[in-house]
Amino acid sequence: MISSIAELISDRIGTMPASERRAAQTLIANYPLIGLKTVAEFSAAAGVSSPTILRFVARLGFQNYPEFQSALQDELAAQLQSPATRTLNPASSGGGAVSPMLEATLDNMRETFRHLSDRQLADIAATLAHRRGKTFLIGGRFTDPLARYMAAHLAIVQPDVYHLAGQEGIWRDRLIDMGKRDVLVIFDIRRYQDSLVRFAETAHQRGVHIVLFTDQWLSPIARFARHVIAGRTAVPSAWDSSAALFVVAETLIGAVTRQLETDGAKRIRELESLR
Amino acid sequence: MISSIAELISDRIGTMPASERRAAQTLIANYPLIGLKTVAEFSAAAGVSSPTILRFVARLGFQNYPEFQSALQDELAAQLQSPATRTLNPASSGGGAVSPMLEATLDNMRETFRHLSDRQLADIAATLAHRRGKTFLIGGRFTDPLARYMAAHLAIVQPDVYHLAGQEGIWRDRLIDMGKRDVLVIFDIRRYQDSLVRFAETAHQRGVHIVLFTDQWLSPIARFARHVIAGRTAVPSAWDSSAALFVVAETLIGAVTRQLETDGAKRIRELESLR
DNA sequence: CAAAATACGTAACATACGATACAGCGCTCC
DNA sequence: GGAGCGCTGTATCGTATGTTACGTATTTTG
Known part of the structure; x- marks a missing residue:
């Protein structure tokens, strides 16, 4: 052979x-x-x-x-x-069903961040922190939880953060509120969803600043996006892994929080007192 | 340079x-x-x-x-x-704000899996795959997206998988449907939510099999849980990181899918044809 | 040792590739 | 709202590239 x-x-x-x-x-x-x-x-x-x-x-x-x-x-x-296959030393990987999965995930993260400069991340964080309008987040079938996760955090450090949930019709209607000062964060990995692509296109036409989280093959939405984060998703499993994108999301959450430190701290204290 | x-x-x-x-x-x-x-x-x-x-x-x-x-x-x-140079690179990325975050996250994952045996994971996967009743998933303020993510995948390879969403009252009422044959997957990290703890306690009293995802300090729910996954969450950021738990979740999703391979494949094909 | 066959390079050819000119469009700034 | 500028795609052009035909050199075989 x-x-x-x-x-x-x-x-x-x-x-x-x-x-x-x-x-x-x-x-x-x-x-x-x-x-x-x-x-x-x-x-x-x-x-x-x-x-x-x-x-x-x-x-x-x-x-x-x-x-x-x-x-x-x-x-x-x-x-x-797959850098894994090159460095793969079968001896160390104890033979369990777990290790290959973990190894691949760790590799994915390293690879993802290798293609992602500090500069880019800082740019995106700045966009999210100092946008003059609103922030909308949305995701696909499997990635919507990532959008929720990010929204849950961002909404605490700044106002006007909205996760777009529910049926397509519902968030399509929200397009009317979106304009040039707003930011739309989209998560879309294979298999890319038509509804999301259409949504992104319309938002783009309205001048919305789009930040896209996608896989290495790039969702078609990349054409409309101002910022694209391409994460590695391949793992030895029946499913693709969103772990790398998750970590990028957490990194961005941290960066945005840092940029909003002064205002954000005040806001967080206010929220605490509301409980 | x-x-x-x-x-x-x-x-x-x-x-x-x-x-x-x-x-x-x-x-x-x-x-x-x-x-x-x-x-x-x-x-x-x-x-x-x-x-x-x-x-x-x-x-x-x-x-x-x-x-x-x-x-x-x-x-x-x-x-x-020189294959060395490419794996050697993480340090060279200039000590920006990114690397420490990524490094910490990678460490968290290694640590998390070091304390997690293949046996444990296999047990949990078997529990999820071969439960005789239903599977419910729920999470806290920041971890609920993880529950959603897991639910989205599990619901595809097996029937009767439900994510408990919405207001507290809504999912409290679902307790009436839960019994000894059912599995409840809970995500709960600091600051642990009282509502979740109460919910878990009641479910436990009804004989529900509880799988808990928590942080290294263990949510009080650990007392009621049959299986506990303790993930590292510390990162140089204002927030805790759920990335390690996310990866464990993905690993479990993969393992369950593999265990249900034959039935699951049939089910997936059926779902495809429904589109 | 001769004759044939194979190997190899030179030179001409056609194609596909990169480069450029230009026009349409949208955006920004008066 | 209009003028100017910058960005982007279409169409065209010249050329570098892969390809082929052919002749010479080299080896092989009877």
């Missing part, structure tokens, strides 16, 4: 003529990056001619050079997507 | 117009592979036009697209050469 192109090559390198073998060896030596460059560069690196490279990839079973490159890219993508 | 293109992007993403920002976000989301594909593919993935992609790379300081791709490839090459 051959799963990678590198294996395929070492499998057939014996049957190749001299020049093609040199091509194969240079590819293995700087795998797989040389293969992603142009035929001319590849051939120069290997010290052979361009047609030799093309004959080489043809012998591997690819119809043409681009097809070969796509295969390499797919392989790379799979490798980069 | 900017060492990677990803950093360069997050540094300048603030100064970019909307469409270029979309390009930036899609690149970050599938970093860096999208950038190695053709302009046409990149633009399609981002939902913008080709010139926008070119303007985007120009803004990053590259003379042309190939030069941009070469830079990405060089970066990838460096990364692939």
Whole structure:
């Protein structure tokens, strides 16, 4: 069973003529990056001619050079997507059904934050803290609880925070209250919900500032969003994981609270006394 | 000091117009592979036009697209050469306001799972999967979204799963439906809510099997619970973090789903056809 | 040792790719 | 409300790229 192109090559390198073998060896030596460059560069690196490279990839079973490159890219993508598989040391993972799930979740969080700069988070926090209008939050089938969670916290440190719940018709009608000064926080991961996309589009047309929490494949709502947070969701389970997005949400809640420290503290004391 | 293109992007993403920002976000989301594909593919993935992609790379300081791709490839090459550097990175993110929060959260999860054996989790999953009656879920002020999240998933793989929402009176009345064969999942972290404690006590008296998600200081409900999950909640923020509990919840959801695999799959297919 | 077959590179070709000019649109600022 | 500016997509263009045909060199075989 051959799963990678590198294996395929070492499998057939014996049957190749001299020049093609040199091509194969240079590819293995700087795998797989040389293969992603142009035929001319590849051939120069290997010290052979361009047609030799093309004959080489043809012998591997690819119809043409681009097809070969796509295969390499797919392989790379799979490798980069799950850092777990690379560092996976079966010894440490006690063999229980739990650990892989936890490991994947931790990886997802690291990856999510690796693609998310402090600057971006600060920007979003500032948007949420210093918006001049209202804040609305909404989520999809599985992510709506995240919207609720965030709303529950934000509503304590600032006024005019609303979670949009219930039937579609109900929150669609709230669009009439939304304008340029307002912020709409949307949670939407696969499978993306049409109703949410439509909602986001309309809100966008009304000039609402949209902050989107989505997965790495980006909900179509990304087109309308001013800020996009792409969290990793893949775990060894039947379901996608929203844990990474949850942590980002908590981070933002913390950041907003900090930015509103002075006003927020006063507000919290007021709330306490209301009990 | 900017060492990677990803950093360069997050540094300048603030100064970019909307469409270029979309390009930036899609690149970050599938970093860096999208950038190695053709302009046409990149633009399609981002939902913008080709010139926008070119303007985007120009803004990053590259003379042309190939030069941009070469830079990405060089970066990838460096990364692939030394796998250490990519896992080593969390410290390098500059000590911004983010890292401590993330670090603390990751620690919380590790600690939480360290005190939680596979056996315990399997037991709880079995309880939830093979209960003979109904499952009820409820949470406190900030944790109710977690109850909702879990309910949303469990309700798909098995029947008779109910989230108790709304006013106290409403769910108090549901006690009349609860008995020995039923399971009640409660989320309760500081500050523990009296109403929940009373509710749990009554349910316990009726013989309901209680599964409690709480923090490391244990809600008073622990006295009535058959299973207790104690998650770490401390983070450098004004709020406690429910992230660890969230991950445990997801883990349980996954485990229950696996245990119900055969029946659950049938049920999921049925649900799909209902749409 | 000769003849054939295979391997390999040079050079011409066609295509698909990146680049550019331009026009429409929305937004902001008087 | 109007003028100006900046952003974005469409259409076009030139070119770099992959591809192919062909001739020479090299090896193989009878």
